[in-house]
Amino acid sequence: MKTNTWFLIRELAWTDFKLRYNSLALGYFWSLLHPFLIFGVYYLVFSVFAKIGGVPHYPLYLLLGIILWNYFAESSSNGMQSMQFKASLISNIYLPKSVILIASNFTSLLTLSLNLGVFALFFALSSKRPAAAVGFFLVFLLELIILSFAASLLLSSYFLKFRDLYYLWGVALQIGFWLTPIIYPVELVPERFRWLILLNPLARIIQDARSAVLGLAPPPLRHHLVSLAMVAAALVLGIAVFVRRSSRFAEEV
Amino acid sequence: MDPIVALENVSKRFSVPRERIDSLRNALLTFWKKRTYEIFYALNDVSFTVNPGEFLGIIGKNGSGKTVLLKTIAGIYRPTAGRVVVRGAVSTFLELWTGLQAELSGKDNIFLYGALLGLSKRRIREKFDEIVGFSELGSFMDQKLKHYSSGMKARLGFSVAIQAERPILLVDEVLAVGDANFQKKCREVFMNLKREGKTILYVSHNLESIAEWSDRALLVRDGHVAAWGRTSDVLLAYTHQPGEPAAGLKPGC
Numbered sequence: 001m002k003t004n005t006w007f008l009i010r011e012l013a014w015t016d017f018k019l020r021y022n023s024l025a026l027g028y029f030w031s032l033l034h035p036f037l038i039f040g041v042y043y044l045v046f047s048v049f050a051k052i053g054g055v056p057h058y059p060l061y062l063l064l065g066i067i068l069w070n071y072f073a074e075s076s077s078n079g080m081q082s083m084q085f086k087a088s089l090i091s092n093i094y095l096p097k098s099v100i101l102i103a104s105n106f107t108s109l110l111t112l113s114l115n116l117g118v119f120a121l122f123f124a125l126s127s128k129r130p131a132a133a134v135g136f137f138l139v140f141l142l143e144l145i146i147l148s149f150a151a152s153l154l155l156s157s158y159f160l161k162f163r164d165l166y167y168l169w170g171v172a173l174q175i176g177f178w179l180t181p182i183i184y185p186v187e188l189v190p191e192r193f194r195w196l197i198l199l200n201p202l203a204r205i206i207q208d209a210r211s212a213v214l215g216l217a218p219p220p221l222r223h224h225l226v227s228l229a230m231v232a233a234a235l236v237l238g239i240a241v242f243v244r245r246s247s248r249f250a251e252e253v
Numbered sequence: 254m255d256p257i258v259a260l261e262n263v264s265k266r267f268s269v270p271r272e273r274i275d276s277l278r279n280a281l282l283t284f285w286k287k288r289t290y291e292i293f294y295a296l297n298d299v300s301f302t303v304n305p306g307e308f309l310g311i312i313g314k315n316g317s318g319k320t321v322l323l324k325t326i327a328g329i330y331r332p333t334a335g336r337v338v339v340r341g342a343v344s345t346f347l348e349l350w351t352g353l354q355a356e357l358s359g360k361d362n363i364f365l366y367g368a369l370l371g372l373s374k375r376r377i378r379e380k381f382d383e384i385v386g387f388s389e390l391g392s393f394m395d396q397k398l399k400h401y402s403s404g405m406k407a408r409l410g411f412s413v414a415i416q417a418e419r420p421i422l423l424v425d426e427v428l429a430v431g432d433a434n435f436q437k438k439c440r441e442v443f444m445n446l447k448r449e450g451k452t453i454l455y456v457s458h459n460l461e462s463i464a465e466w467s468d469r470a471l472l473v474r475d476g477h478v479a480a481w482g483r484t485s486d487v488l489l490a491y492t493h494q495p496g497e498p499a500a501g502l503k504p505g506c
Contacts, residue, residue, distance in 0.1 A: 004371050011368040019356055092351040093369055094328040094343065164276035247331045250324070251267065 009099055013106035020107070035070050035115055039063045046183050055185045057130060057214050060123060064213060065182035067115045068141075068206050072148050073173045075108035079152025080159045080169060087253040097246040101156055105149055123213070130215035140209040147201060147231045153238030157245040160252035176200070181207060201227035201234075255340065256302035257421060257452050258326060263335035265296040265318075265325055265476075295321040297476040298335070305420075306450040310457065310467030310484060312491050318476040319456045323347065323423045326454065341452070342419035344370060349410030355399035359390060362398055363413055370417040380416050387438065388412035408435060415442050422446065425456045460488055 021030060039062060047058055055061055082104035083090060083097065090097070123129065159165045180203045181189065189197050197203050204227040211218050269291040295318045303309050313319050324330045326337060327345045352369050353362045363384055367377040377384075385391050388408045390401075398406065443466060446453060457463055463470060463484065470487035472480035480490040 004368065004373050007374050008368040011365055015354060015357060015361065015365050019354060022356055086352075088348070089352045089369065091324075091329065092347040093345055095369070162277040162280065164278055168277065250329045 005096075005099060009103045009106060012100070012103035013110065016103065016107045017110045032114055032118055035063075035066050036118070038070075039066050042066070042183055056216070057126070060119075060126060060214060061185075061210055062183060063119055063122065064210055065206055067112070067119055068144060068209060069177060069180065069182050069202070070115070071108060071112045072144060072151070072202060073177075074111065075105050075148040076151040076155060077166075077169060077173070078108060079104045079148070080155035080165065082152075083156055083160055083249050083253060090250050090253055097249055098242070101152055101242075102149075105145075105152060108148075109145070130213075132215060133212040136212035136218070137209055140205050140212060143228065143231050144202075144205050144209070146235055147205065150231065150234035150238035153242040154234075157238075157241045160249060176202070179203075198223070201230045205231075254304060256338075257305040257307075257340050258303040258454070259336075259338040260299050260301055260326070261336040261338070263296055263299045263325065263332045263337055264294060265321055265330055266333040267293045267295055269293065294476050296325065296332070299473075299476070299478055300335075301471060301478055301481050303452060303454065305452055306447075307468045308447055308453045308455065308466050310455050310463035310470040310487075311473060312457065312460070312463060312470065312487070313473035313479075317473045319473050320347070320425055321476075322473060323425055323454065323456060327423055339421065341421050342371065343421045343423060344414065344417040344419040346411070346414050346422065346424040348425075349414065350403070350406040351410075353398055353406060353410060356397055358397055359394045359401070359409060362409065366410060366413045367416065370414060371419065372413075372416060376416070384412045384416060387415075389435075404432075411439070415446070420450075421452045421454070423454045426458060460491070464488060 039059075043059060043062055046062075078085075079101055082100050085104075086100050089095060089100070123132070155165060155169060179197065180200055181197065186194060186197065186203070186207055198207075204224060208218065208224060210216070299322065311319055311322070321330065323345065324347070325332055326339060327343050327347075328337075328339070329345075352366055354365065357365070363381065364374070364377055368374075372380075385394060388405075388411075390405060390409055390412075393401065393405065398409075401409070443453070447466065455463070455466065467484045469482060470480075470484040471478060472487045472491050480487045
């Protein structure tokens with residue numbers, strides 16, 4: 001049975017990925033285009049119009065931040081609704097609910113991989129290529145993936161019962177986007193508020209991931225341990241809540 | 254011999270709140286009010302056993318709880334009270350087009366559905382020709398499922414479902430589709446499965462097939478077990494229920 005679970009997750013993730021972009025006119029191309037359009041607009045406004053200064057490799061900085069944030073937003077939102085999307089499955093076939101959630105995150109990971117691939121291309125083509133610490137980057141990426149998974153676990157546990165979670169999460173993401181230093185560097189935040197911003201594990205993860213890739217000075221490691229602890233706690237909580245609530249999904253859907 | 258399926262005093266209660274609280278907003282605004290619920294017992298103190306290799310025919314009026322019973326045995330619903338013991342993997346034939354995706358081809362759907370039913374990728378590949386042959390949909394394999402008729406979809410689903418090698422099968426009145434030729438194939442499949450020693454729980458309104466195949470039968474009425482035992486006795490109890498038409502003989506699986 002173990003071998004089938006893995007196959008099932010892959011199959012669900014892949015078919016969802018195909019379906020998502022199948023019906024759109026531009027197909028797979030859209031999955032690449034979307035963050036880059038966003039990047040284009042922000043770059044235009046904040047770099048050209050409003051001139052945020054003092055950020056080395058600003059285009060790469062901005063693009064990577066958007067891609068990473070996008071992954072968190074998309075995987076948590078889709079993860080939240082994954083049970084609803086697969087309602088007919090849950091009602092008629094016995095499936096471990098975690099399979100559906102993991103497959104949903106996997107689909108989002110596929111999009112992320114494509115986006116990172118294009119980013120790597122931009123990176124390789126950029127004129128003054130910084131020295132990237134790929135190893136560290138991958139570690140921070142893994143943290144991001146785990147945090148997104150934890151968020152999906154928590155959100156999907158209650159979404160079927162409280163449907164307006166969808167809107168609440170949407171608003172939270174909107175606010176979060178601006179409170180996280182994605183467009184602006186964290187240095188722009190006045191010293192006394194900086195710790196508050198960095199309380200957000202996403203802020204730290206994205207910031208450190210960017211430092212790793214762009215060869216910037218990394219912050220002391222012990223600061224990062226705080227966000228690591230938060231991610232671990234979120235994961236444990238998420239799993240506990242999900243396990244408790246998942247047996248009721250078939251009735252609530 | 255230990256029974257392969259055993260239900261001990263199983264009850265399944267659905268509580269539908271009188272006021273629809275499906276959003277956090279509503280929950281917060283009304284948390285001090287006493288919640289009243291519409292309590293509905295789909296299953297009430299159900300007890301019976303099924304022996305390995307037995308074919309149990311399950312009959313009852315619409316709404317008597319037959320489908321909830323199957324879903325509870327499959328693990329899709331958790332019982333509110335009592336114990337469900339199942340000693341083996343279960344395959345459910347509840348809605349044969351569950352999980353099939355309209356925008357994917359017949360071939361893709363075979364792999365997806367097979368994965369959902371617990372088959373490994375290798376096994377699906379091995380049995381692919383057999384599946385397509387049985388469904389008689391060879392020329393439609395590359396077409397999207399949305400172009401299939403409901404009969405074709407059910408045939409595809411059934412052709413994949415019979416490959417699932419789980420020892421216990423739960424079948425809910427879904428086989429009354431397809432032409433006479435396909436019906437005949439259905440009958441042969443069930444005869445074979447029975448011969449192979451599979452345990453089959455079979456819900457049907459077709460009393461002829463119940464009489465023909467069942468080793469024992471179960472009559473469900475308003476969530477209770479109204480009769481259980483020798484098929485002829487149970488059928489008698491059913492046809493002589495007040496308000497029940499006498500032995501409706503419908504052609505079909």
